Amino acid sequence: MKIAVLGGDGYCGWATALHLSARGHAVSIVDNYSRRQWDDELGIQTLTPIRPLAERLQIWKGLTGNTIELFVGDVTDYDFLAAAMKEMEPEAVIHFAEQRSAPYSMLDRAHAAFTQVNNVVGTLNLLFAIREFQPDCHLIKLGTMGEYGTPNIDIEEGYIEIEHNGRKDLLPFPKQPGSFYHLSKVHDSHNIMFACKIWKLRATDLNQGVVYGTVTEETSLDEALINRFDYDEIFGTVLNRFCVEAVIGHPLTVYGHGGQTRGFLDIRDTVRCIELACSNPASPGEFRVFNQFTEQFSVRELGSMAQTAARKMGMDVEIACLPDPRVEAEDHYYNAKHSKLIELGLKPHFLSDSLLDSLMNIAARYRDRIDPEVILPRINWREPRNCRSHPKKATVAAGGSF
Ligand code: NAD
Numbered sequence: 001m002k003i004a005v006l007g008g009d010g011y012c013g014w015a016t017a018l019h020l021s022a023r024g025h026a027v028s029i030v031d032n033y034s035r036r037q038w039d040d041e042l043g044i045q046t047l048t049p050i051r052p053l054a055e056r057l058q059i060w061k062g063l064t065g066n067t068i069e070l071f072v073g074d075v076t077d078y079d080f081l082a083a084a085m086k087e088m089e090p091e092a093v094i095h096f097a098e099q100r101s102a103p104y105s106m107l108d109r110a111h112a113a114f115t116q117v118n119n120v121v122g123t124l125n126l127l128f129a130i131r132e133f134q135p136d137c138h139l140i141k142l143g144t145m146g147e148y149g150t151p152n153i154d155i156e157e158g159y160i161e162i163e164h165n166g167r168k169d170l171l172p173f174p175k176q177p178g179s180f181y182h183l184s185k186v187h188d189s190h191n192i193m194f195a196c197k198i199w200k201l202r203a204t205d206l207n208q209g210v211v212y213g214t215v216t217e218e219t220s221l222d223e224a225l226i227n228r229f230d231y232d233e234i235f236g237t238v239l240n241r242f243c244v245e246a247v248i249g250h251p252l253t254v255y256g257h258g259g260q261t262r263g264f265l266d267i268r269d270t271v272r273c274i275e276l277a278c279s280n281p282a283s284p285g286e287f288r289v290f291n292q293f294t295e296q297f298s299v300r301e302l303g304s305m306a307q308t309a310a311r312k313m314g315m316d317v318e319i320a321c322l323p324d325p326r327v328e329a330e331d332h333y334y335n336a337k338h339s340k341l342i343e344l345g346l347k348p349h350f351l352s353d354s355l356l357d358s359l360m361n362i363a364a365r366y367r368d369r370i371d372p373e374v375i376l377p378r379i380n381w382r383e384p385r386n387c388r389s390h391p392k393k394a395t396v397a398a399g400g401s402f
């Protein structure tokens, strides 16, 4: 298939582009490198030393003979996106190209506005570009499990049948997101659902849980293909953070009671889920939703698992219970369905002792690059403030300041 990967320089996008290219698909990447700029803006860097994208693509071609085309530009720029779509003529578009950090979106007003414009306008542009140039193309959009929040009932895969005053309907599952970032995903979902209805586009919304790990079959072929591994308070996800913290003897930063429960998956399952969505497309007019995670854990459970793995390696690390900087339920019911991707053939990589060991080993290997200053949380949901500079793109995207 001809597949476009929007956001292919990022964590999930890079691993996915290589996975699909290795399986014989004609892959193109679209990215504007904004994520690398946000790292500069915030003074953070991935634990692993990632190479410039053009260099990574050359190395991939040298190793496999496969060319991945590159389109550098911003998906919020419709002229750029339209030209890229016309040239790529994709049968599937995988859309990862968003600002994906909840803390970044809660920094202050400017970052909240930037996140929503970048994400919502980018997705809206993509819907119009698909309608105009590739109406039969399958949109695979990365949503998030956090769109649902933590309701006191089981979470279904996208839709719930409701009986009200004697009548029944199948309706979108209620959304109670916990940050301006997570809200941007809800707005995207509504826009995509509407576009499928009015223009008969075909779309799959993958409500992905928190991803951990960095190694996939393809990225491990050569050190120069290594993927990102974020551990800072803004872009680092919880398990990756705990592994880095353990390695430098920093108490594991469990927020609040640690009863916050989320769906998790290995990056190797992310790439497989995307492949499954590509090879089993939605029908014209269908807005399909899959919950993309393999296991659920509380933050406290993950802390204990990381602590045990660290102790096995001779590192004694404590669990710190920090006041929760976020506004979220710290002890709650959580049971989310996730059977549709399994039915399509996903064979999960569950979180095992050996995987935790390998994560710790990666953290230990790049220990010299760990900056302890970026670990403790400073962004407080209750007190947004202009504590950092604006994203470089903010003024460009809106044609003026937010
Ligand atoms: P990432 O920040 O590593 O990658 C995103 C990429 O998109 C970056 O390379 C960035 O430069 C690019 N990008 C952003 N805005 C762009 C724009 N306007 N135009 C062109 N390129 C743009 O993020 P990730 O972790 O790979 O996440 C990818 C997607 O998956 C996001 O939509 C995120 O919401 C979703 N997701 C991620 C996780 C996770 O744990 N990482 C979990 C659930 C969902």
Ligand code: USQ
Residues within 6 Å of the ligand: 100, 101, 102, 103, 143, 144, 145, 146, 147, 208, 209, 210, 211, 235, 236, 237, 238, 239, 241, 253, 254, 255, 256, 258, 260, 262, 263, 299, 326, 328
């Ligand atoms: N947490 C801690 N300690 C930490 C970091 C996080 O206790 O040091 C807690 C958070 O309070 C939260 C949970 O761990 O309750 C998950 O936080 P996270 O930072 O690992 O993940 P989150 O902010 O939810 O965002 C990540 C990705 C985002 C994606 C989301 C999937 O950055 O792009 O959408 O996971 S989900 O959580 O299912 O919405």
